[in-house]
Amino acid sequence: MESSKLISDFIPLMRPSILEEDIAAVVKVLRSGMLVQGTEVDLLEQRLTHFFDTPSTMVANGTATLHLALVALGIGSGDEVIVPAFSYIATANVVELVGATPIFVDIDLRSYNIDVLKIEEKISSRTKAIIPVHEFGLACDISEIVRIATLRNIYVIEDAACALGSTVDGRPVGTFGTFGSFSFHPRKAITSGEGGALICDEKALIDSVRALRNHGIESVNNKQEFTKAGFNYRMTDFQAALLQSQLNRLEKILFMKNELAQVYFNEIQSQNILLPVVPDNKKHSWQTFHTLLADGIVRDLIITKLKSKGIGSNYGAQCIPAQKFYQEKYHLECEKLFPNALHAYNNGLAIPMYDGLSKEKISYVAKTLNNII
Ligand SMILES: *Cc1c(COP(=O)(O)O)cnc(C)c1O
Numbered sequence: 001m002e003s004s005k006l007i008s009d010f011i012p013l014m015r016p017s018i019l020e021e022d023i024a025a026v027v028k029v030l031r032s033g034m035l036v037q038g039t040e041v042d043l044l045e046q047r048l049t050h051f052f053d054t055p056s057t058m059v060a061n062g063t064a065t066l067h068l069a070l071v072a073l074g075i076g077s078g079d080e081v082i083v084p085a086f087s088y089i090a091t092a093n094v095v096e097l098v099g100a101t102p103i104f105v106d107i108d109l110r111s112y113n114i115d116v117l118k119i120e121e122k123i124s125s126r127t128k129a130i131i132p133v134h135e136f137g138l139a140c141d142i143s144e145i146v147r148i149a150t151l152r153n154i155y156v157i158e159d160a161a162c163a164l165g166s167t168v169d170g171r172p173v174g175t176f177g178t179f180g181s182f183s184f185h186p187r188k189a190i191t192s193g194e195g196g197a198l199i200c201d202e203k204a205l206i207d208s209v210r211a212l213r214n215h216g217i218e219s220v221n222n223k224q225e226f227t228k229a230g231f232n233y234r235m236t237d238f239q240a241a242l243l244q245s246q247l248n249r250l251e252k253i254l255f256m257k258n259e260l261a262q263v264y265f266n267e268i269q270s271q272n273i274l275l276p277v278v279p280d281n282k283k284h285s286w287q288t289f290h291t292l293l294a295d296g297i298v299r300d301l302i303i304t305k306l307k308s309k310g311i312g313s314n315y316g317a318q319c320i321p322a323q324k325f326y327q328e329k330y331h332l333e334c335e336k337l338f339p340n341a342l343h344a345y346n347n348g349l350a351i352p353m354y355d356g357l358s359k360e361k362i363s364y365v366a367k368t369l370n371n372i373i
Contacts, residue, residue, distance in 0.1 A: 011352045011361050013312040016186040017246070017253065025245040029238040037214070040240035047247060054175050054199045055206050058240060059213050062161040062183025064233040065196040066094040066131065069157045069179040072208040075100050079128040084114035085321055085334070085341035087133045091159050092320045095131070103127070104321045106338045110277045112290060112316070112348075113140035115340070119148055129155040134163035134173045136316060136350075137189075137287035138278065142168060142176045149177075157181060161196075162287035164189050165254045169281050174199050184239075188287055189253055190246035192239035256355040257286040260362050264289055264351070267366035270373045272297055273349075289353040290316040292344065297373060299347055309368045312352060319345035 029040055041058050048056035059065045075081060077099040083092050085104040095102040103122050108115045112135040119130065130149055132140045142158065149156045156177030164182050166173045174180025184195030200206045211218040216230030265275060272294040278284045293299055299315065306313045319341040321332040334342045352365055
């Protein structure tokens with residue numbers, strides 16, 4: 001009885017982990033009367049600063065962190081910023097928001113990350129930064145990207161929105177570039193509903209970000225001055241409390257997701273499903289378990305079939321230059337310029353992955369996939 005009940009429950013692609021202790025932490029702040037960017041945000045910043053061994057600043061969401069990084073670096077009109085052609089659309093939108101031009105680079109289909117061999121040919125005298133993404137929680141070739149960027153005197157802003165807890169040779173992603181950016185949207189490992197963190201060890205830059213997130217206010221000679229036309233990109237204290245509560249079990253969540261990923265690796269047998277590849281020196285945080293369907297398989301039909309079997313699934317990320325805004329503005333021919341990004345966009349399938357899932361449910365998803373593909 002128990003097992004038939006298990007498989008009759010719909011298995012969503014993702015469900016955030018919210019425990020009673022998280023709820024209690026939020027309620028405590030609500031009762032305090034202090035709601036926005038106060039003690040709890042400070043405490044969370046201290047914990048993340050310790051976690052990364054790099055100064056950390058909390059911001060309203062992941063997109064805002066990237067936006068602030070670009071503004072703090074003075075990137076704007078006339079500048080170019082290199083971004084992968086396959087990511088969540090925010091990675092490129094922020095470049096548009098500051099008036100700069102995103103220059104797209106195709107991805108490597110084994111990692112879904114920016115193809116480092118194709119970066120140098122896209123660097124021009126206008127290039128000011130690269131925003132590499134650690135897509136789905138697997139680190140890109142960040143050391144090589146930093147090497148190229150340093151030689152060409154351009155900044156690296158790591159979009160680690162999906163990659164809290166991912167490492168390369170034991171070193172956390174986000175700590176390689178000038179800035180590391182994280183999101184705490186409910187699709188990520190731990191969540192505050194909306195939330196972001198920006199890490200950076202250059203004091204002038206982080207001070208600038210801290211002013212910019214709060215209307216441009218900062219302390220000058222012990223006096224509060226509005227030194228910039230800033231934003232309101234503050235995090236609330238109840239979100240910070242929720243995140244602190246979740247941070248307590250980050251390691252457990254990452255461990256559980258890795259266990260579940262192993263079940264997919266062991267049990268997905270279909271030759272028409274390409275499984276992710278994780279190099280030995282990288283720790284994947286499994287924000288998404290992203291597979292690639294063989295040519296000829298209609299992904300959207302598979303999504304519908306899975307849904308009828310009680311399983312949520314979706315495409316993984318967008319081929320950004322193929323989206324309406326970017327097509328109308330730049331008319332880039334994606335089949336020719338970004339074949340891998342387009343293929344991942346059309347044939348990519350993200351399947352359920354979150355720490356509240358049981359191994360039995362993962363097995364059920366794997367069996368169902370084997371049966372229908
Ligand atoms: C989630 C995500 C973002 C945006 O984060 P938000 O907190 O939703 O603004 C940016 N880039 C990537 C790669 C993401 O996955």
